[in-house]
Amino acid sequence: MGPNTNYKNFMGVSTFMKKLLQKLNKPSAKYSILALVLIGAVITVAGVVVMNKSLDYFSQTEFCVSCHTMQQNYEEYKQSIHYSNAKGIRAECVDCHQPKDFVGKIWRKMGAYKDVYHHFVTGKIDTPEKFEEHRLELAQKVWDRMADENYKTCTTCHSYEAMDHDKQSVQAMKEMIPAAKENMACIECHKGIAHELPNMAGGFRKTFETLTASATAPAGAKKLFSIEEKSLFATADANGKVEGQLLPASEVEVVGEEGDMLKVRVQGWIETNGKGRVMTEYMGKRVFKATVRGDVKATETVISEEVDPATNIAWKQVAVNAYITKDHLVESIDPIWDYASEMYASSCNSCHAAPAPGHFTANGWISSLKAMSAYYRLSKTEERTLLKYLQNHGSDTGGAGAH
Known part of the structure; x- marks a missing residue:
């Protein structure tokens, strides 16, 4: 590109800029700049008025x-x-x-x-x-x-700030x-103040249906969690005698498989001086995991023994072997907690602001939830799952971050 070309380009740009300035200085041969500005102002004001009137009308x-x-x-x-x-x-x-x-x-x-x-x-x-x-x-x-x-x-x-609580x-x-x-x-407390509350159970029950549809123990899984109550058997026969019950949101270790049944190891705590049929998640806390009896109870092995310093009650950490069916089991506890959290928000937040799960201790949640039972409509399984969620996220079980 030679110098003549550069000069022509420069002159072209210069000519364009002169024409643009002339247009801006005198945009119309018929009207002055002041007249055009006034016309523009009138159009703008009219537009604002029309918009406001439209908004007022559509807001009635x-x-x-x-x-x-x-x-x-x-x-x-x-x-x-x-x-x-x-x-x-x-x-x-x-x-x-x-x-x-x-x-x-x-x-x-x-x-x-x-x-x-x-x-x-x-x-x-x-x-x-x-x-x-x-x-x-x-x-x-x-x-x-x-x-x-x-x-x-x-x-x-x-x-x-404007409230007078004395009134x-x-x-x-x-x-x-x-x-x-x-x-x-x-x-948080007044959701139903102007309109009827929707059926709050609809959401979490649909979530449970979705969870149930996919809750089948995958092949090779080593750890599983129950999404509802499951019967415990001493043999690989789902039609045999029931020798215990696994509660919702409870963990089992898979140790074998026989046909349509899984052989599992259930670990928890029982009171040393009691009948030893109720197994809890933690020592000294009534976070129930399973009940065992008969031939399932007979497989019990002791892992450790401790005394709860808060109550001076002796506890044993034990494990039992049992058989369960492959349905209603998931590999992670997270979808169960998500479902339970949705249930809590729907059932307990519909009338008032429900406290955070970490507000009470694991044992404290038992009486707190029972006191509210007259105000919600949950099945026994739903109530057990909700209680398990609250207890496992209580102030003395590590809170939400630990589970």
């Missing part, structure tokens, strides 16, 4: 409930304290579901397309029956979104004072 409760899918939710809302109360203060739909700041408001409006899409296109929620079927899923999305927004739709109206009922004061100290979110 009447618009929100114009879709028949929302009629059931609207009737529930009309029965709530947010709709009618002694102070005459009403929280409209957008007060709870739409942030007040401009960015949050626009973001929420953009996200609402999913509701419209599932109503008019997929038909996922276009009838009351379908809506009820997906209520838990929809509610969870709202709760998650509120958490992501740091619950700012709640705190716009409610703040701990609250005794029960409300008892709950609100510690909640204020921990700066808890409103919906």
Whole structure:
């Protein structure tokens, strides 16, 4: 490339820049710059006004409930304290579901397309029956979104600083004072304040169905965990006499295989001076692992003996051999704990903020869970799995990080 070429390129760029400056200085032969600026300003202001008016219209409760899918939710809302109360203060739909700041408001409006899409296109929620079927899923999305927004739709109206606890009922004061100290979110205790709570069991029971479908002992596995109660046999015969029971979330060591049965070694602790039929996970803690009797009990071998310094009770660490079927077993405890954690959140967080598993000791969780049994509906197996999860993540069993 020669010097003439470089010069031509330079002159071409220079000419373009001159034309651009001329266009900017006098963009129109007909209108002055001031006139164009004023026109632009008018268009901008008109656009802002139209947008605000549009947002106001689309944020009215009447618009929100114009879709028949929302009629059931609207009737529930009309029965709530947010709709009618002694102070005459009403929280409209957008007060709870739409942030007040401009960015949050626009973001929420953009996200609402999913509701419209599932109503008019997929038909996922276009009838009351379908809506009820997906209520838990929809509610969870709202709760998650509120958490992501740091619950700012709640705190716009409610703040701990503005509360006068002396004017609250005794029960409300008892709950609100510690909640204020921990700066808890409103919906940790008030999820059902404006709408009916979904069937909270639906989620974790579906999780259990999925877990059960794949819970078959893989060939060659050396360590397995039960996802529910399993019968213990002294021989490789599933139709034989039951000589004990393995409880949910309990570990076994695989030592052999005979046909459709696994020969396993079950290890745990029993009280030295007791009948020795109840095996626990830990010495001195009522975290039950299995019950053994008869010919299974007869295979017992002692691994070690210790005295619990807290109670001065003598314990033996023992192991027994037994046979179990290959179903309802997984190689890792993690999916069982995930299922149990979901059950805990669904069953115990639906009415109030449930304490963290590490809040109580393993033995303390027995009475704590029993005290709440009137408020949840779990099967005996579900309750045993939940208790085992809480106990294994208790304050004296290492907490969540140890399991």
